[in-house]
Amino acid sequence: MSIPHINLSDYREGDAQTKQAFVQTLGKGLEEVGFLTVGGHGLDKEVIAKTYAMFREFFALPEAVKCQYDKVAGGARGYTPFGREHAKDQKLPDLKEFWHTGQELPAGHPLRAEYPDNVWPVEIEGMEAAVTGLYRQFENCAATLLEALADYYGLPKSIFSDMITDGNSILRTIHYPPIDGGMPAGAVRAAAHEDINLITLLIESQGAGLEILTQENEWEAVHALEGDIIVDSGDMLHRLTNGVIPATTHRVVNPVEGENRSRYSMPFFVHPFSACDLTVMDHFVTEERPAKWPPITAGRFLQQRLEEIGLIKK
Numbered sequence: 001m002s003i004p005h006i007n008l009s010d011y012r013e014g015d016a017q018t019k020q021a022f023v024q025t026l027g028k029g030l031e032e033v034g035f036l037t038v039g040g041h042g043l044d045k046e047v048i049a050k051t052y053a054m055f056r057e058f059f060a061l062p063e064a065v066k067c068q069y070d071k072v073a074g075g076a077r078g079y080t081p082f083g084r085e086h087a088k089d090q091k092l093p094d095l096k097e098f099w100h101t102g103q104e105l106p107a108g109h110p111l112r113a114e115y116p117d118n119v120w121p122v123e124i125e126g127m128e129a130a131v132t133g134l135y136r137q138f139e140n141c142a143a144t145l146l147e148a149l150a151d152y153y154g155l156p157k158s159i160f161s162d163m164i165t166d167g168n169s170i171l172r173t174i175h176y177p178p179i180d181g182g183m184p185a186g187a188v189r190a191a192a193h194e195d196i197n198l199i200t201l202l203i204e205s206q207g208a209g210l211e212i213l214t215q216e217n218e219w220e221a222v223h224a225l226e227g228d229i230i231v232d233s234g235d236m237l238h239r240l241t242n243g244v245i246p247a248t249t250h251r252v253v254n255p256v257e258g259e260n261r262s263r264y265s266m267p268f269f270v271h272p273f274s275a276c277d278l279t280v281m282d283h284f285v286t287e288e289r290p291a292k293w294p295p296i297t298a299g300r301f302l303q304q305r306l307e308e309i310g311l312i313k314k
Helices: 010-012 016-032 044-061 063-069 127-153 235-240 298-306
Strands: 005-007 035-041 076-081 097-101 170-176 190-194 198-207 210-213 219-221 229-231 250-252 263-270
Touching: 005 016, 010 016, 010 035, 010 097, 010 127, 016 035, 016 127, 044 097, 044 127, 044 170, 044 263, 063 076, 076 190, 097 127, 127 198, 127 263, 235 298
Parallel strands: 005 035
Antiparallel strands: 035 229, 076 097, 097 170, 170 263, 190 250, 198 229, 198 263, 210 219, 210 250
16 A cells, blocks of 8 residues: 655645645545655744754653653643553553643633643753744644645535634654663554544654554555655544544554664644534435434543543543
8 A cells, every 4th residue: 555645835836736636635545545645744844853852852851850741731731751641442551751732822812721831841941932833833734734625525625624723732742762671561652543633743753663554454664755744634533524534543663673762753633622513524424324423522522532541530
């Protein structure tokens, strides 16, 4: 199976024919594979490099220092220590630690009270400006992709992108440390799972290991060209489209011999605002394909999944 590649500048700047080709590749890629690689996305490579460098410095700090930033709103912000999160229906923890940056809204905004304040490590100078700037670039990129997806289905252009306006999106920066003998037998860097959200935008990771489960039930490594991002569809989009778009199972495997070193990754999980209605869209319901799921809000759906993966208690 070949993971499709698209260039976002074709949609933003191309003529009608070029845009249509982009839209078709995007839509079919999500329907058939659930993963694409994307160039021309507009994310600033210098800011990306700077952000990675800052987080490498943070994750190298003593555990006691890092844990000062733990337990912020149930893991919704700040630091989550090594071994706390596990994949849904998995008992063994993933072999990773990570940092969450979330939505920031001005005082007086009607959704301001829904989002916990971000926290910033005083040990790393300049992190707030770099990371919040990158967060906004991710939001803009995600909105464009969702508009193109609406075009594919002939739906109102902003039907998906409106869901993420002032939404509960999360930028997660992950450190997978080298594997050693003290780690639980059978544990992997990230066990097989599907993402919770609408779509995920993943900056080119610093280290190999990402694999997807194909329709033939085989694991295939995902490789992106330098500077590209990887886009995949999550459970919320799967639900809205009545299963037409899959939430493709993926994992991060442990390093092979000779490559046992740290791996860093930076996914942007694109979430709607909490009150967003995730009822299956009428466009995807037919007599032969009735709605598969009952109505639910994005906030309630997220709550259920965070309980299932161990980030918050039931």
